[in-house]
Amino acid sequence: MLYAQLFVNGLQTGALYALIAAGFSLIFGMTRVFHAAHGATFTLAGFMFYEIHTVLQWGWLAATLGALVVAAIFGVLVDRWIYNVIRRHEGSFFTLFVASFGLAIVVQNVVAIVFGRGLVTVSTPLSRSVEWLPGLYVAPITGIVLVCALLCFLALQWLLTRTDVGIALRALGENADLIQVYGLTPRRLSQYAFLIGSVLVVPAAILTASTSGLNSAMGHHIMLISIAATIVGGVGSLRGAAVAGMLLGMAENLSLAWIDPQWSEAVTFVVLFLFILFRPGGVYGKAVVS
């Protein structure tokens, strides 16, 4: 039954990782900005949810809306006021990365000052497991995480394939110069990418607040997961990010059946290294020859 339990845990962790990675993958794939502050968006959204739900006690709906608004505003403003300014001055990929990394540190410290440096959790009976079978415990929130991940990816798939904005975004990812010929503005599309990518992280932030808790420094961990899942899944591929997130979550949990828990996180990076060595394009990525 241990294997079944680890499999269920892996599903939950994997779905959360997929949700976390999707936003980063979308932003990176469409705009080529290595948005290291994606973890900061996660932290801000999570803490805003906690503040409204647990401290102000305004309920789940208001808290979710608050988290969505904060994530969306943060994402758009970062693109507009930081990345766009750097791009205008022909800043390199590395300049954008350093700016983003610096921003993540600033946000981490601001969150620590405003919300405190300790761990905060959103208490809910939904995170309490119940025994389904002898030795197999499943929490209602596991189902919520899976449904949430499924809905988010379906919505995203619809958005990118069936709407004008989605198709334009994909075009932006393919060739940012060429889309201007069609009268589209890369700057505006970039803001859409940041808006959608930032909003995508909100369900994961809320669910993490309820399952494992939040602290101001967790942005770095979120970034590591995002980067690993994006590379394993294939840069720019949302389907890849979903599959990679699930793969990493499953590997991290199922490995506990054979190895010491101390090494379970390292399994994520073993998977990453294997992909870099043997399939550098990722699960759904395209091989690029430069």
Place this chain on the structure above:
Amino acid sequence: MQTSTVRVVRAMAASVFFVSASSAWAQDLVIGGLFPQSGNNAEYGQIFSSGANLAVEHINADKKLKGTLSIVYEDSQALPMQGVIGVNKLINVNKTPFVLTGFTGVSKAIAPIAARTKTVVVNGGGVGPDLADLGEYFWNTIPLINLEVRTLAPYMVKERNLKRFALVYVDDALGQAVRKELGEALKSSGGELIDSFSVPVTAQQFAGIAARVRDTKPDAVYIASYGGQQAQIAKQLRDNGVTQPLASYSAFTIASVLALPEADGAFYTSQQVNWDKGDAITKRVLADYKEKYNKAPSPYVLNYYNAVYAFGELAAQLQKEGKPVTGENLLAQRRKSPNFEFVGATVKFADDGTVSAPIQVNQIEKGAGKMVYAAPAAAAPAAAPAAAPAAK
């Protein structure tokens, strides 16, 4: 002629002013604080510095020293590498003869630098047992984990009839020390450490570990971690079907654990503090801390208050004797007069720079620690506090 005389007089007056002023400035003392101010353990940095800052305020208000005492802080992030960078800056740039620190890993990393530069380093938060062996310049104002584990194990086995323990420990110097101590302490008490699970310092997902802990069917689960991670472990163990009693050590005395609903009922050890000691310093700290932070000080607060207080006492004695306040002189002075009237206890530094204090077992009840057992003072001969009220 008259003009030149006036100039000479003015120059002499100015030089007298500057010489006297510089000698007054030379009396100002700076000590260092090497605490985590960012990262997963920043909550401890806030607690530690609140105690140290209060002591500095009291020392300056009492004009205990010639000149003003101040603290310069560096962020250790509770990581050994950052700790080494921070302590080098405090010693070489800020020229501090006395540095406060915490965390076993950081303490072990900086102790050789302290010994080489003859800088006194005082730990009031790290509890790894080998912190007693870090040299003459490394002092502790906190009883170490071996005392805590040796108090908890017999209590849990004999009083609570919880004999089979599983251990979830962070894979660092502290966690490894707890694993060794707990195994031995349980064995000698008639219990057993049935399995142990190490986790990396950065881990945040423990559902899988909960499944493995459940599989071992323990009577109780001991958590040896710190900061946000120990709260995450406690929450995720409970969320994932581990219903057995939880136990831990003094690191549980932080708000994010005490306030956690899932930690309710957990046992943890801490040093005994005698709030009824009745002396002026204990009353003053209790009153001023409550006024400033609207809560009672935790043992960590007292440890760092006491560390700075000890510095104030030793530095004042040195200044009285006309000696410079250096690490070397502070050590010599402590050896000459090792007894201190600390907050909540009268203590004597042992030759290895440690202080002992009797330990109490607490149980978390509605967001606060309630003492359920006080080990007799005989178990810790160097300190003599009398009573042990509830930890907050």
